[in-house]
Amino acid sequence: MSPAPKQAMTDDSIKVRQVSHYQFSWVAGDTGKPGTWTLQLVLDQGATEEVLTLDGQDAENLQGLLSAAATVFYDVPRRTLMFGTTAAGQR
Template sequence: MSPTPKQPVTDDSIKVRQVSHYQFTWVAGDAGKRGTWTLQLVLDAGAWEEVLTIEADDADNLQDLLSTAHTVFYDVSRQTLMFGTTKVGHH
């Protein structure tokens, strides 16, 4: 017997997706005001997209992490980025 999902599996029911691509943007603010940074995440090769508004320091740190991690996942419902995976018992 194979398990039967309690609900149909849809795009909206998938909560954790793999980051395929990303793009930072910066939009100038009004004169004398700070600009706005955003991070666009392309998930599961375009099956889903997410745009996050972030602080400048976060943009810098995320650029470092995204450019060096081999695998990155994004939890859509919790708005959480997860960098890489490590097998239990390994460093």
């Protein structure tokens, strides 16, 4: 038998999740002001979601990275996207 975990596993204890889906949105700014881009991340098939506020350049760069990567992970407490995985020693 495996030993009992020291603490219960909860949704909040999972720090890194896989991005299942994503959606960009743009909200118009006040007259004469730039709009705001947001990126909604659906993590682990809807277990949780995250919404990031972006500028236009970041939105464009992330769109390219998200569409090119086969696997994307999101580190929830660090608010960090990680694109793809590579085994040690591989290029």
